[in-house]
Amino acid sequence: MESLKANILNEVQKLFSRKKTWIFLIIIAITSFLSAFFITAIQTKLVFIAMSSISFPLMALSIFTNIILPLFIFMAVSELFAGEVEDKTLKLVLIMPITRLKVYITKIISIGIYIIINLFVVLLVSTISALFLNINLSSISNVICSYLIDVIPALILAIFASFIAQFFRSSSTALTSCILIFIGIKVISLFFPGINSNIFTNYLNWSSLWFSGETNFLRAINIFLLMVAYGIIFFTTGYYMFDKKEV
Numbered sequence: 001m002e003s004l005k006a007n008i009l010n011e012v013q014k015l016f017s018r019k020k021t022w023i024f025l026i027i028i029a030i031t032s033f034l035s036a037f038f039i040t041a042i043q044t045k046l047v048f049i050a051m052s053s054i055s056f057p058l059m060a061l062s063i064f065t066n067i068i069l070p071l072f073i074f075m076a077v078s079e080l081f082a083g084e085v086e087d088k089t090l091k092l093v094l095i096m097p098i099t100r101l102k103v104y105i106t107k108i109i110s111i112g113i114y115i116i117i118n119l120f121v122v123l124l125v126s127t128i129s130a131l132f133l134n135i136n137l138s139s140i141s142n143v144i145c146s147y148l149i150d151v152i153p154a155l156i157l158a159i160f161a162s163f164i165a166q167f168f169r170s171s172s173t174a175l176t177s178c179i180l181i182f183i184g185i186k187v188i189s190l191f192f193p194g195i196n197s198n199i200f201t202n203y204l205n206w207s208s209l210w211f212s213g214e215t216n217f218l219r220a221i222n223i224f225l226l227m228v229a230y231g232i233i234f235f236t237t238g239y240y241m242f243d244k245k246e247v
Helices: 002-016 019-042 056-080 082-086 090-094 100-132 140-149 151-165 171-191 193-198 207-211 217-244
Strands: none
Touching: 002 019, 002 056, 002 100, 019 056, 019 100, 056 082, 056 100, 056 140, 056 151, 056 171, 056 207, 082 090, 082 171, 090 100, 100 140, 100 151, 100 217, 140 151, 140 207, 151 171, 151 217, 171 193, 207 217
């Protein structure tokens, strides 16, 4: 357990030792704040849209989880997996007294921590912006619950990206492949809408179903079990490839 904790700390430190990680967090904060100004500027002009009925933090969450967060997840995964194979630093990790399973788990946990920090930044900035600019905030408890709920599908996406990254030995190739596959899944879901309910990427903003009245408890459980099943499959396959990989 101590080796697991130590390696989690090590992976988080490696992730946040990169300048691009901090730059991305700053970009997220600035984008969330500027979006609030944009909403304030147009809500008086768009008579046909009831902007006052939309909670800005939830709007920011929807945009972030569907567009921006996947990109940041792919970048983090590419750096911690394919990137370390590329620059030969993975060898240094594997000679430590820790199993490959623990190394794989700690990398995913560190990405999970990164996801939570990203969501916290969006929540904090969007909430402060909504209060400062007098934009509709909705129930703060619903907002916090929404952000917590959307951690789950984001983590499943990270596990999926970790599986994809095992096919590559270059961070740039892994990143490009993750993005193209993600876009491909989205395109397929457009042409074959009948499979939408079975594709995990369609639930990145899962919380919107909870509070919009579009789902019930039984369906929420089914979606949760679906994402868990995807997570188990991607984690097991990804770890198998990681365990067999020669570095």
